[in-house]
Amino acid sequence: MLSYDLMTLLDKSAVEPSMALDENGPGLTRWTYSWQASEPVPVLQWLTGFKTAEQFYFSGKSGGYEAAGLGQAMVISGDSQEKAAAALSSLWARHPQAMAFGGTAFEPDQKLSLEWTDFGPLRFTIPVVELRRNGSTMELAFNHFSDQNLTGAEAKAALQDKIRDLEATRTKSEHSEETWCSREQIPSRKGWNAMILNALDKIKSGVINKVVLSRKMILTARESWDAAPILARLAEVKDDSFVFFYKIAADKAFFGRTPERLLKLEGRSISVDAIAGTRPRGRDAGEDLEFEKELLDSPKEMEEHRIVSRYVEEQMDKIARGLQTEPRESILKLGALQHIFTQHCGELRNGHNVLDTLACFHPTPAVGGHPAREARSLILEWEPHRRGWYAGPIGWMTGEGAEFAVGIRSALAEGNRLHVFAGAGIVEESDPDSEWLETENKMQTITRASGLSPQKGEC
Known part of the structure; x- marks a missing residue:
C-alpha cells in the first residue's frame, strides 16, 4: 500500500466529518484511510524515504505501535501552556483523532541556548501526512489547516499542492557515513x-x-x-x-532511544x-x-x-x-x-x-x-x-x-x-x-x- 504515491492515497481517503458544534477553532480539514496489512509495513523506512524539512516519528515500547508524520499542517508553539492547551482542545473538539507530535524543553521558563532556539520552550506539530501502525492495522490521515473558510474542494486542492512538494523530496539515495573531525x-x-x-x-x-x-x-x-x-x-x-524523532528543519533534529x-x-x-x-x-x-x-x-x-x-x-x-x-x-x-x-x-x-x-x-x-x-x-x-x-x-x-x-x-x-x-x-x-x-x-x-x-x- 505504501508503494502508492501520496496523491493516489489521498484519492482513496474519505473526508473525516467534523465533530464541532460551531465554527470556532482551527480550520483543519482531515482525510482518513485505514487498511489491514498482510505483511509488516516499514513505517520508518517510508518516513525517511522523504527529505522534507519536517519529519516526526514515535514508536511504542518493544515496537508495539508506530506513528509517523510528514510536513507541517499546523504548529502550536510558544511559552504558554494554557494557550497551547486551549488550541489543542479546540482542534480536538472537531477532530479528536488528530495527532500532535512534539514536546517541551527541560526548563520551559529558562532561556534556550542557540542550538535549541528553533524548538522553543513548547512545540507541537500536526503533520500534513500522518501514518500509524498498531499491529497489522494501518491508519493514514491527511491534514490541511487554513484560517480562511474553504470549501472541501478548495481545501483538497491546497492539500494537493503540499503533497506534490512532499513527493518531490522522495529519494532513493544511500545514506553516506559521516566522518567526524x-x-x-x-x-x-x-x-x-x-x-x-x-x-x-x-x-x-x-x-x-x-x-x-x-x-x-x-x-x-x-x-x-x-x-x-x-x-x-x-x-x-x-x-x-x-524511539523518537522530531525534525523541524533540514539540518535540525532531536532524536533518541529512551526506556x-x-x-x-x-x-x-x-x-x-x-x-x-x-x-x-x-x-x-x-x-x-x-x-x-x-x-x-x-x-x-x-x-x-x-x-x-x-x-x-x-x-x-x-x-x-x-x-x-x-x-x-x-x-x-x-x-x-x-x-x-x-x-x-x-x-x-x-x-x-x-x-x-x-x-x-x-x-x-x-x-x-x-x-x-x-x-x-x-x-x-x-x-x-x-x-x-x-x-x-x-x-x-x-x-x-x-x-x-x-x-x-x-x-x-x-x-x-x-x-x-x-x-x-x-x-x-x-x-x-x-x-x-x-x-x-x-x-x-x-x-x-x-x-x-x-x-x-x-x-
Whole structure:
C-alpha cells in the first residue's frame, strides 16, 4: 500500500466529518484511510524515504505501535501552556483523532541556548501526512489547516499542492557515513569531578538528597549530520524502549532511544514509569545476573530508585484515583544497560488535560533530583550547558490519548554538530569516576548507532 504515491492515497481517503458544534477553532480539514496489512509495513523506512524539512516519528515500547508524520499542517508553539492547551482542545473538539507530535524543553521558563532556539520552550506539530501502525492495522490521515473558510474542494486542492512538494523530496539515495573531525566534552572530566563533589557536599549538608547532573559530547563532522541512518540503527535494537524523532528543519533534529515513559493516557487511564539505578548488561547470562544482583543489593542504587518512585506515587495521588503499583522494583533489561523499574497506574480525575498532567510529573527525580526546586536550581547553577529539550517530555497526543517519553539517551543533530547527552543521579554514595563511566555507557546508545568508535575519523 505504501508503494502508492501520496496523491493516489489521498484519492482513496474519505473526508473525516467534523465533530464541532460551531465554527470556532482551527480550520483543519482531515482525510482518513485505514487498511489491514498482510505483511509488516516499514513505517520508518517510508518516513525517511522523504527529505522534507519536517519529519516526526514515535514508536511504542518493544515496537508495539508506530506513528509517523510528514510536513507541517499546523504548529502550536510558544511559552504558554494554557494557550497551547486551549488550541489543542479546540482542534480536538472537531477532530479528536488528530495527532500532535512534539514536546517541551527541560526548563520551559529558562532561556534556550542557540542550538535549541528553533524548538522553543513548547512545540507541537500536526503533520500534513500522518501514518500509524498498531499491529497489522494501518491508519493514514491527511491534514490541511487554513484560517480562511474553504470549501472541501478548495481545501483538497491546497492539500494537493503540499503533497506534490512532499513527493518531490522522495529519494532513493544511500545514506553516506559521516566522518567526524572533533570531539568536545562539556564539561571536561575535571569540571565533571568538581560538579559531583559539589553535589556530595550539598547532600551531606542536607540541602538535597539527590541531584541528576548531565554532560554532553559534541561530535563535529565535515558535513551535516543525517539523523536518518542513526535512527534506523536505533530502531533495530529490540528492547523495551521508545524511539523518537522530531525534525523541524533540514539540518535540525532531536532524536533518541529512551526506556523511560513519562506519561501514558488511554482515555482516563494513566500510567507513569519510575526508572533509576543502573548497571551494564553482562557479556553472558551469568555475568548479566551478577550485575542484576549487584544492582538490587546496592543501597545507593535502590535509594536512587525509591526517591523517584516515591515522587511519582505522591504526584499520582494528587491527580488520580485507584492507584496501583506494579511491578515494584523489578529489573528492566535493555540492549546495553539494566535499570530498577516500577510502574504506577491509576485513573485520571476530571479537570486535567495532557499538558498540565505532564507538568505535574516533569521533571521526575530520575532526571532532576529531590527536592525538585533545590535540585533544579543547582542544575542551572552548575551545568555549563543548557539542556534544551534533553530530558524533557517528548511524544504525541490526540483528543483520546497520549504517550510521552523522557527525552534521554538522546542527541540533537544541528548542522555538522551532533550533541550527545547523558546524565547520572548523584546520591550520598556516588563518586565522580563511576558516574562518569555510567554516562559514557549511556552515551553509547547514540554513539554506537552513529557508527563511531574511538579509533574512527578524528582529523
